[in-house]
Amino acid sequence: MIVRHMNRAYNRQDAEAEIRDAGLYEMVFEVPAVDNDPHWHDFDAYLYILEGTLHLRDVEAGVVHECFPGMRIDVPARTVHAELSDGYTVLLGSTRDPATFDENLNRPPEALAG
Numbered sequence: 001m002i003v004r005h006m007n008r009a010y011n012r013q014d015a016e017a018e019i020r021d022a023g024l025y026e027m028v029f030e031v032p033a034v035d036n037d038p039h040w041h042d043f044d045a046y047l048y049i050l051e052g053t054l055h056l057r058d059v060e061a062g063v064v065h066e067c068f069p070g071m072r073i074d075v076p077a078r079t080v081h082a083e084l085s086d087g088y089t090v091l092l093g094s095t096r097d098p099a100t101f102d103e104n105l106n107r108p109p110e111a112l113a114g
Contacts, residue, residue: 002058002065002075009070012091015048018072019093022046027098030089038082039106043096047073052088057081059109080109 010018019026024046031052038059047054047067054067059080067073075081077095092098
């Protein structure tokens with residue numbers, strides 16, 4: 001289940017410190033306009049929205065989270081979700097090294113059965 005943290009506003013320095021303290025990999029992504037199909041990842045992702053707005057749909061829960069700058073969103077591995085945005089910038093904290101990300105980053109829901 002996706003968790004959206006709204007009880008505090010994260011600035012970039014606080015987010016970077018939190019990622020380091022948790023021992024996660026860190027990377028900034030500038031995501032262009034996106035409206036993708038449901039998919040999942042094989043790693044835990046901690047998203048700190050820096051710019052723009054992201055509508056993140058938790059397929060299993062049937063909820064769309066509206067995510068703004070200053071928010072943190074936790075997306076556990078194997079959580080089926082979809083993204084809709086006119087473009088956003090995100091600081092990613094990940095349990096997987098982003099240097100290993102490839103064309104199989106977004107896995108289809110039917111691959112969860114295997």
